[in-house]
Amino acid sequence: MKNLNVQKMKQAGFVLFLGMAFISCEKNPITLVLHDPIYPSGSQAVTYSAERVTEGSIETAKLYETVSTINSSGTITTAGTETLLETWDDPGGDLTFTKSSGHGNNKLVTYRWVFTTPDQTKSFKVTYATRPYAVTGMPAPVYAQGDPDDVFDLVFIPDTDITNINTFYNHCRGMIRESFFDEPHTQFWRRQYNFYINTERGHATDFDNRDVDGPHQLPSNNANLSFAEGRALLHQNDLRDWASGGVFSSEMQNRGTVMHEAGHGLYGLADEYGGGSHWQADDFPNNWSSLAGAQGAASDYGNCKDDGDAVEMGSDNYYRLCVSSCQMVTTGLNHTEYDCPCRSRITYVVFDNASN
Ligand SMILES: [Zn+2]
Structure with missing residues (x-):
C-alpha cells in the first residue's frame, strides 16, 4: 500500500470527512447501474439496469453506449462513437434497457447513464469486455470505472473445481451487486472499484489442510495481475478460506466471506x-x-x-x-x-x- 501523509490529510481537513454524514454529496435517488450478463459472449443480449436504492425523483434519464474493437495486445483498432440508446422522461421505479443483438467479438463496450434530478445531474460510466476476451494473458474488465492507479482493482479468478463457468460468471455479478454495491459503506464508494474476470483458473486450498495441500495455486497469468489490489479465488467446494500471496479465497456464493477477505486484502483491516x-x-x-x-x-x-x-x-x-x-x-x-x-x-x- 502507498503511504499517505496523515498529517497532511489532517491539515487538509480530511479528518472531518470521516464522519461521512458530511460528504453525502450524491443527492437522492441513489442509483446502482449494472449490466447482465456481466461478461456476455459476443452474441448474447445485454440488459442495462439502473436501480433506485433510495426514494427520489428523476426528471430525465439517458443511456448511451460506445462499442470499440480491440486486438490481442489491447490496442483499440476501431474506436466507436457514442450513441444514445434510450431516453426516459420522468420515469418511475427501476429502469432497464435490453440490447438484443450481441455486440460481437473482440469488443470493449462502454455505457453511460445520465440522470437529471431536481438537485443535480449525475452520470455513471462503465466499461466491460465481450467474451472471449481479446487481450492475451490479461483479465477481462467486466465493470471498469476508473484509472487502475486511482481505484481498487479486484480480479475474480475461477477455481479449477468450478463445473459450470456460467454459474461462476453469475456469482461474479452477485459479488458486485450483492456485496460491494450492497454493504452501505462500499456502496457509498462504489465508483472506486474496477472488477475483472480472469481467463486463467487457479485452485484454492483449505487453511486447515495447508500442510498437505500447500498454498493457493495461482493462475498461470498471475504475474499480469500485479496491478490489482485484490485477487479473489472463487471456488465451489467448501473450504476454510484464507489469504496468501495477495490472493484470497471464497466460496463463490459467499457474499460475506468476500467482504471480510476484501477487508484484509483491499483495506488493510485486521x-x-x-x-x-x-x-x-x-x-x-x-x-x-x-x-x-x-x-x-x-x-x-x-x-x-x-x-x-x-x-x-x-x-x-x-x-x-x-x-x-x-x-x-x-x-x-x-x-x-x-x-x-x-x-x-x-x-x-x-x-x-x-x-x-
Ligand atoms: Zn470493524
Missing part, C-alpha cells in the same frame, strides 16, 4: 475475533494493542463509539471498538456491515489509493 490475525495499523486502525489505546480512540468516532465499547478479542491481548456483527468479525453466505472504525479505515484507503 480480524476482530478471538484467535484471528491482529495488528494495530499506524493509520486508522481497527485493532488496538492495549485497552487504554482502544478506549482513547473511541472519541475519534463521534457519537458512534464511547470508551465502554472497547473489548478484548478473545484472550489475544488485542482490543476492538466495533460491534460483534462488524464484517471484520463475520464471514459466510451473507454480508453484514463495517462498523465505524472499519469505515474510517476504508475511507482513508480510498483517499490513499486515489491520491498517490
Whole structure:
C-alpha cells in the first residue's frame, strides 16, 4: 500500500470527512447501474439496469453506449462513437434497457447513464469486455470505472473445481451487486472499484489442510495481475478460506466471506475475533494493542463509539471498538456491515489509493 501523509490529510481537513454524514454529496435517488450478463459472449443480449436504492425523483434519464474493437495486445483498432440508446422522461421505479443483438467479438463496450434530478445531474460510466476476451494473458474488465492507479482493482479468478463457468460468471455479478454495491459503506464508494474476470483458473486450498495441500495455486497469468489490489479465488467446494500471496479465497456464493477477505486484502483491516490475525495499523486502525489505546480512540468516532465499547478479542491481548456483527468479525453466505472504525479505515484507503 502507498503511504499517505496523515498529517497532511489532517491539515487538509480530511479528518472531518470521516464522519461521512458530511460528504453525502450524491443527492437522492441513489442509483446502482449494472449490466447482465456481466461478461456476455459476443452474441448474447445485454440488459442495462439502473436501480433506485433510495426514494427520489428523476426528471430525465439517458443511456448511451460506445462499442470499440480491440486486438490481442489491447490496442483499440476501431474506436466507436457514442450513441444514445434510450431516453426516459420522468420515469418511475427501476429502469432497464435490453440490447438484443450481441455486440460481437473482440469488443470493449462502454455505457453511460445520465440522470437529471431536481438537485443535480449525475452520470455513471462503465466499461466491460465481450467474451472471449481479446487481450492475451490479461483479465477481462467486466465493470471498469476508473484509472487502475486511482481505484481498487479486484480480479475474480475461477477455481479449477468450478463445473459450470456460467454459474461462476453469475456469482461474479452477485459479488458486485450483492456485496460491494450492497454493504452501505462500499456502496457509498462504489465508483472506486474496477472488477475483472480472469481467463486463467487457479485452485484454492483449505487453511486447515495447508500442510498437505500447500498454498493457493495461482493462475498461470498471475504475474499480469500485479496491478490489482485484490485477487479473489472463487471456488465451489467448501473450504476454510484464507489469504496468501495477495490472493484470497471464497466460496463463490459467499457474499460475506468476500467482504471480510476484501477487508484484509483491499483495506488493510485486521480480524476482530478471538484467535484471528491482529495488528494495530499506524493509520486508522481497527485493532488496538492495549485497552487504554482502544478506549482513547473511541472519541475519534463521534457519537458512534464511547470508551465502554472497547473489548478484548478473545484472550489475544488485542482490543476492538466495533460491534460483534462488524464484517471484520463475520464471514459466510451473507454480508453484514463495517462498523465505524472499519469505515474510517476504508475511507482513508480510498483517499490513499486515489491520491498517490
Ligand atoms: Zn470493524
